[in-house]
Amino acid sequence: MNASFSADVVVIGSGICGSLAAQKLAKAGASVLILEAGPRVTRGQLTARFRESPRKSDFLSPYPNSNLAPFPEYKPHDNGYLVQGGPVPYLAEYIRVVGGTTWHWAAQAWRLLPNDFRIKSLYGVGRDWPISYDDLEPFYCEAEKIMGVSGPVNNGSPRSEPFPMKPVAPSWLEQKFTERLGDVYPVITNTTARNSRSYDGRPACCGNNNCMPICPIDAQFHGGLAADKAENAGVRLITEAVAYKIEHDSKGRINAVYFYDWNKTSHKVVGKTFIIAANAIETPKLLFLSASSAFPNGLANKSGALGRTLMDHPSNSATFEVEDAVWAGRGPMSPSSIQKLRDGAFRSEHAAFRIDISNSSRVSSITRSAISKGLQGKELQEEIRRRSAHEVSIKNVLEQLPDPNNRVMLSDKKDGLGIPQPLIYYSYDDYVCRGMAASKKAYGEIADLMGAKSVTYSPDGKYGNNQHITGTLAMGDDPATSVCDKYGRAHDHENLFFASTGVMPTVATVNSTLTAASLALRTAHFIRENV
Structure with a gap:
């Protein structure tokens, strides 16, 4: 198959992390392409759907769901997208549309505390981050200015x-x-x-x-606005593009990603640098799907840590x-x-x-x-x-502390494109x-x-959960126990990066979006200066 598309930087996922990273790299002069599995939506459409919905307490009801790029729904019944392996059901909610899940968030944008980065050293539990609060602080400021x-x-x-x-x-x-x-x-x-x-x-x-x-007047920032900013900076965004395989060369460098459009036609995208900016469930799913003879357990998984230490805030x-x-x-x-x-x-x-x-x-x-x-x-x-x-x-x-038994894998159940759905193991x-x-x-x-x-x-x-899906791609200095390094670069693939809540080694006590966005901006800064 000949390449259908190409760019210097290929980003998978148009949520707040992917869009902010894409915008920053485009402003630095790179050609950037974003692939988004879901459709484009507008505030007007979503507000109208909310007004018309009989299920006002169902926060997902305004958002269009498709079996070609499904996301979990539980009202009026469980659509079964997340296959539960037990022992405790993990009823995560997220959206696959342009802009991602922050269309319907509470907009809480707390920073972590300095001690959150070293709870193993201080309290003997969990794991330490490979970076300090001070390393991330300038990027917290950058994200706060963008997001308001x-x-x-x-x-x-x-x-x-x-x-x-x-x-x-x-x-x-x-x-x-x-x-x-x-x-x-x-x-x-x-x-x-x-x-x-x-x-x-x-x-x-x-x-x-x-x-x-949904905020009906856009008084709060969300991923749809971030995606707009990316496109205004020159980023090309392809919607209804469901990534299903990542390809590597003989040295382990990523050279292409394949996606299905919603007509079930396959396309190939080539690039120099690749960023997966899906969430901490969809990212390991894609990496497991991309297993090869050189990486039989999935890409970025020589450590066996891929998909493990799934966390939320119970x-x-x-x-x-x-x-x-x-x-x-x-x-x-x-x-x-x-x-x-x-x-x-x-x-x-x-x-x-x-x-x-x-x-x-x-x-x-x-x-x-x-x-x-x-x-x-x-x-x-x-x-x-x-x-x-x-x-x-x-x-x-x-x-919630990182537990390797809490994990994301592939199930035998498949969606409308024939792609395996996530299998979740979870407990407290x-x-x-x-x-x-x-x-x-x-x-x-x-x-x-x-x-x-x-x-x-x-x-x-x-216990309930707060839809703060974290872990599964944990950053660390040791390639034997982590998936990526302190800049979000996969240990096993030098031109593959992650911009996701998944890279957080621990979840601390605050909503994860601001920290993930700040880490994504830090990753983009590293790519701009070093790649």
Whole structure:
């Protein structure tokens, strides 16, 4: 097959990491081509689909899914895309469209803490990163400027430059929590890629309270905007292009990638440098699919570490009625959090965590609950009003240590293009369970300070996840125990790089997007200066 396309740099995946890396390299003069498995979507289309959807609590309902480039869905039923190997189901959610999953994120853009990079050295658990906080700090600043990040100055992560803007004004709920919890559990306005003023041609947040599944006015940054920036810089973006094989030469250098279009026609793309910017499930899937006689266990897998140490942020939660009327539902869905348990000597014994305070409107769920109890008329009205004013929910974002038994492999089940679907093995260890117990104790103390009643805890042992899909491509200095080096370059292939949450060796206690985007910009900087 003759090459259909060529570029200096070929990027697989148009999400926030791939698009930011592509833009940076294009601005440096490289020809750059992005392959995106999914279709192109617009904010207008997605907002209309959300308005028309009967499933308002289903954050994936506005996004078009296709069996030719499927992604996991669980409502109204599980589409079976992720094949579960157990012992615990890992119900990850992500989207395959231009711009990727950050179309429907909460826009939390926290930095890691300096100690997060060396938890093995400090606490004897997990693994250390091959880089320090200081190595990444300039790229955190670069990503924050592109994304338009706002936040409070004193949040535990040192800064060399100020935030591009001040935090979004606190919601009424955040103000009441801040007053009540005081110095016992200090409340911090979340660091977010959400405008508190007009920035980069986008308006300030106006409090729509449906940041997920989509901000209807683009007040928060997302991968669709990153993809636009890449194309404006000269990047060519091919949609509905499903990569299914990566080809290498006799020296292990990557020389081509093959993709199917949605008419099931195969195409070949040649290049000098290749960046896989899919997520931590889709990237190992592609590398396993590309196994060859020289690399029988998949590309970038001489170590056997490919696909291993899958991590997320397991969560439990508490729901209760607080004494003050807080009226959740005005302003961002996740406006503030409690940070005091993100780090400390206790990490040698149990997982660290952050506590998120939800500001999502409770009206819909409360109404369903009240109707199910048989309430009608005035009694129903009063119940909805009372509970909507006073009911709140809090949850943890809990650190999970890298476990090689948590992994992504290939299943026997195939999608509409005949490509094997991912097989997931996942579980929790005692470190997580002890962290959950510590979280539950903190919830009780917070509820007491809020003058709460009717406290309900999520079931013990049944934890949610936060769709922060991390690991499986862990960076490290030792090629025998890691997949890529500190710049995201595959140990086994000198011209193959990863721009993904997958390269993170540990997951820490904050949403992974900002760190992954910063690492992607660092990788692009390395390629620009050295390749």
